[in-house]
Amino acid sequence: MAADAQQNSQEQEVIMKAPLLNNYAEQYRRELLNNVLPFWLRHSKDEKNGGYFTCLERDGRVFDTDKFIWLQGREVWCFSYMYNMVSPKEEWRQMALHGAGFLEKYGRDANGNWYFSLTAEGRPLTQAHNIFSDCFAAMAFAALDKIAPEDRYKEIAVNTFNNILQRKDNWKGIYNKTYPGTRPLKGFSLPMILCNLSIELEHLLGAQQVDALVPDVIHEVMDVFYQPNHGLILENVYPDGSFSNSFEGRLLNPGHAIEAMWFIMDLGKRRQDPALIRKACDILLHTLEYGWDKEHGGIFYFMDILGHPPQQLEWDQKLWWVHMETLVALAKGYELTGEVRCLQWFEKVHQYTWSHFRDEQYGEWYGYLNRKGEPLLSLKGGKWKGCFHVPRALYQVWKTWDRIME
Amino acid sequence: MAADAQQNSQEQEVIMKAPLLNNYAEQYRRELLNNVLPFWLRHSKDEKNGGYFTCLERDGRVFDTDKFIWLQGREVWCFSYMYNMVSPKEEWRQMALHGAGFLEKYGRDANGNWYFSLTAEGRPLTQAHNIFSDCFAAMAFAALDKIAPEDRYKEIAVNTFNNILQRKDNWKGIYNKTYPGTRPLKGFSLPMILCNLSIELEHLLGAQQVDALVPDVIHEVMDVFYQPNHGLILENVYPDGSFSNSFEGRLLNPGHAIEAMWFIMDLGKRRQDPALIRKACDILLHTLEYGWDKEHGGIFYFMDILGHPPQQLEWDQKLWWVHMETLVALAKGYELTGEVRCLQWFEKVHQYTWSHFRDEQYGEWYGYLNRKGEPLLSLKGGKWKGCFHVPRALYQVWKTWDRIME
Numbered sequence: 001m002a003a004d005a006q007q008n009s010q011e012q013e014v015i016m017k018a019p020l021l022n023n024y025a026e027q028y029r030r031e032l033l034n035n036v037l038p039f040w041l042r043h044s045k046d047e048k049n050g051g052y053f054t055c056l057e058r059d060g061r062v063f064d065t066d067k068f069i070w071l072q073g074r075e076v077w078c079f080s081y082m083y084n085m086v087s088p089k090e091e092w093r094q095m096a097l098h099g100a101g102f103l104e105k106y107g108r109d110a111n112g113n114w115y116f117s118l119t120a121e122g123r124p125l126t127q128a129h130n131i132f133s134d135c136f137a138a139m140a141f142a143a144l145d146k147i148a149p150e151d152r153y154k155e156i157a158v159n160t161f162n163n164i165l166q167r168k169d170n171w172k173g174i175y176n177k178t179y180p181g182t183r184p185l186k187g188f189s190l191p192m193i194l195c196n197l198s199i200e201l202e203h204l205l206g207a208q209q210v211d212a213l214v215p216d217v218i219h220e221v222m223d224v225f226y227q228p229n230h231g232l233i234l235e236n237v238y239p240d241g242s243f244s245n246s247f248e249g250r251l252l253n254p255g256h257a258i259e260a261m262w263f264i265m266d267l268g269k270r271r272q273d274p275a276l277i278r279k280a281c282d283i284l285l286h287t288l289e290y291g292w293d294k295e296h297g298g299i300f301y302f303m304d305i306l307g308h309p310p311q312q313l314e315w316d317q318k319l320w321w322v323h324m325e326t327l328v329a330l331a332k333g334y335e336l337t338g339e340v341r342c343l344q345w346f347e348k349v350h351q352y353t354w355s356h357f358r359d360e361q362y363g364e365w366y367g368y369l370n371r372k373g374e375p376l377l378s379l380k381g382g383k384w385k386g387c388f389h390v391p392r393a394l395y396q397v398w399k400t401w402d403r404i405m406e
Numbered sequence: 407m408a409a410d411a412q413q414n415s416q417e418q419e420v421i422m423k424a425p426l427l428n429n430y431a432e433q434y435r436r437e438l439l440n441n442v443l444p445f446w447l448r449h450s451k452d453e454k455n456g457g458y459f460t461c462l463e464r465d466g467r468v469f470d471t472d473k474f475i476w477l478q479g480r481e482v483w484c485f486s487y488m489y490n491m492v493s494p495k496e497e498w499r500q501m502a503l504h505g506a507g508f509l510e511k512y513g514r515d516a517n518g519n520w521y522f523s524l525t526a527e528g529r530p531l532t533q534a535h536n537i538f539s540d541c542f543a544a545m546a547f548a549a550l551d552k553i554a555p556e557d558r559y560k561e562i563a564v565n566t567f568n569n570i571l572q573r574k575d576n577w578k579g580i581y582n583k584t585y586p587g588t589r590p591l592k593g594f595s596l597p598m599i600l601c602n603l604s605i606e607l608e609h610l611l612g613a614q615q616v617d618a619l620v621p622d623v624i625h626e627v628m629d630v631f632y633q634p635n636h637g638l639i640l641e642n643v644y645p646d647g648s649f650s651n652s653f654e655g656r657l658l659n660p661g662h663a664i665e666a667m668w669f670i671m672d673l674g675k676r677r678q679d680p681a682l683i684r685k686a687c688d689i690l691l692h693t694l695e696y697g698w699d700k701e702h703g704g705i706f707y708f709m710d711i712l713g714h715p716p717q718q719l720e721w722d723q724k725l726w727w728v729h730m731e732t733l734v735a736l737a738k739g740y741e742l743t744g745e746v747r748c749l750q751w752f753e754k755v756h757q758y759t760w761s762h763f764r765d766e767q768y769g770e771w772y773g774y775l776n777r778k779g780e781p782l783l784s785l786k787g788g789k790w791k792g793c794f795h796v797p798r799a800l801y802q803v804w805k806t807w808d809r810i811m812e
Contacts, residue, residue, distance in 0.1 A: 066653070124585040125584070125588050177533045182525060308469040308470065311788065313782065316782065377716075378715055
């Protein structure tokens with residue numbers, strides 16, 4: 001436990017009873033190992049063509065066979081990571097290799113850019129227009145290389161990463177529909193993911209390259225996209241970080257900002273920078289207070305920083321990844337700062353998330369709830385939900401509570 | 407009244423009491439003239455820059471100043487049309503000219519393609535990637551030419567129309583992200599709108615060119631996209647009309663299909679083709695029965711023809727245009743076939759629509775409701791909702807009931 005937590009010892013003691021009663025570490029560990037990973041092992045393997053099915057109905061039945069590169073990469077990463085970090089189960093390594101073989105064979109175009117989607121058999125459906133396909137492919141092969149080292153895995157990871165850095169300032173390339181110059185906004189997604197990606201690739205890039213990259217990424221997230229007057233992180237800003245009063249400029253994505261805050265806390269830990277950790281923790285808490293639905297509970301998907309109607313019709317829905325990432329950020333915030341509000345919020349978000357997203361009957365977790373917290377779609381996986389946020393968060397929260405309780 | 411309606415006279419008589427009690431024609435006329443058109447006249451004119459504001463809060467306050475070409479064109483069309491068809495009010499003609507001046511000056515790129523959006527001042531924001539901008543611009547200048555004839559309005563309308571025909575088979579052009587050949591689906595939107603557009607431009611194209619275009623459009627809608635085994639119209643099919651078992655291929659948009667059915671009925675009336683009208687009416691009724699939310703009322707936005715989870719998170723929302731277009735289609739279906747189910751459904755959809763979408767307090771109509779029928783967004787206009795579906799439908803239903811009651 002961090003030193004700050006020793007303060008206000010009376011208040012602290014009362015609150016500490018909750019985690020002692022609720023053995024969070026054990027709860028999250030068990031869910032990961034007994035429910036979530038087995039669900040994907042059982043239902044997502046495409047034995048015939050290689051790769052994974054990710055469009056899974058409530059009970060795991062495949063309802064669509066298209067292969068989305070984001071989710072193929074993320075599942076390779078997940079099983080590699082769990083093999084490396086949790087337990088060297090051969091079944092997990094084989095699962096990771098199974099997806100990687102498909103990705104390696106079919107995933108890239110002639111320029112080495114990753115397609116967005118493929119048919120079940122691996123024929124390209126959607127061009128390489130989305131740089132996040134490349135991000136998750138790089139993550140996949142970097143993680144795989146840790147458990148099944150191969151020069152070609154290293155090469156794929158590093159080449160893809162360098163390609164991302166080259167494309168990053170104009171990654172939409174020919175598919176960019178924005179008229180140049182009129183309103184040159186830049187988006188938060190890429191700096192945010194580079195934050196995480198550079199750490200994931202550290203064993204390949206070397207600490208020196210990562211150390212050179214990290215300050216710029218931290219600056220982008222914490223100075224450029226963060227708006228001190230609101231205490232919030234915007235999704236799109238002018239190059240100098242100034243505000244654009246437009247649909248894109250007013251957009252908040254609380255889950256996105258909160259997820260970034262645990263990436264930043266990880267970087268703060270790495271750099272032994274308690275001020276950075278404290279700032280990330282404050283932004284996390286402020287975003288959560290702002291994004292929490294006071295009427296029905298849960299965290300909104302999209303908001304407008306001036307309170308205008310957002311253009312996203314799904315703005316009031318409650319998404320699995322938003323809540324999972326928030327649990328990770330709160331656990332880490334509590335671990336690293338001892339801030340009691342992190343603990344109080346963790347308990348509240350934990351209650352909401354487990355009681356609304358978890359499917360008692362068929363296992364795994366729902367992805368999409370309506371504002372009132374009822375399932376909006378019955379699926380366990382689709383075009384965007386795969387084997388990633390749920391298991392990663394379960395792992396992160398489990399390990400964080402283990403450290404807190406040490 | 408059509409001859410068919412004379413059958414089952416007893417049942418008919420009972421049902422006819424409702425419209426006699428409810429003077430629909432008067433109700434729709436009054437709403438158009440006393441509520442909806444005045445709302446847009448009052449709130450949407452940009453006096454400084456020209457053009458219209460369409461992003462209007464519940465009470466009409468402007469919350470965003472960007473100009474979307476779809477909505478600029480549609481509002482020019484609307485005021486031109488009302489001047490032409492309802493009453494030659496100078497205020498309406500001026501309002502149409504006001505938007506047309508802005509469109510003419512700023513709307514097109516160097517190739518004569520229409521941008522998707524502009525700033526308030528008319529600087530391009532989004533490239534000309536969306537052919538529906540061109541469709542609504544052509545409609546606008548064709549309608550304007552009827553009330554303020556000018557060679558340059560004719561020229562803009564005809565050149566834009568010819569440009570649409572040239573681009574129609576690959577209208578996304580360089581912005582097309584689909585990998586060529588793997589799954590060559592075509593979409594329903596363009597044939598559907600061409601259906602309506604060719605009639606709108608008849609005074610410029612001549613009856614001969616329209617007569618030459620129409621059979622192909624009818625064939626596309628009624629043979630290629632219509633799936634006889636389901637009795638439903640798909641949004642995306644293979645070139646020969648066959649089914650693709652994919653997210654795009656399984657997609658139903660009931661409002662879209664229903665809107666197309668009244669375009670087809672108009673064409674059937676023009677061609678004096680009762681079999682075509684009957685078929686359109688049957689498809690309308692079947693789509694409505696399929697798309698109606700039996701639990702909460704209203705028509706779903708998106709569905710999957712195999713009952714799988716759709717990829718659109720807004721699938722269960724109730725949208726204004728879906729319900730307005732359905733009222734038009736039902737009124738026309740009843741007028742042209744006398745089919746009693748059209749009347750029964752009209753009453754039901756009328757009840758739902760007026761009680762849920764209409765804003766008693768501030769005028770005009772809400773655009774977006776959640777599944778339970780509560781406003782999801784407070785706006786009266788935005789990026790997609792402008793001065794179009796509500797007034798057009800109010801006019802169409804008014805006039806149709808006038809003819810029915812003659």
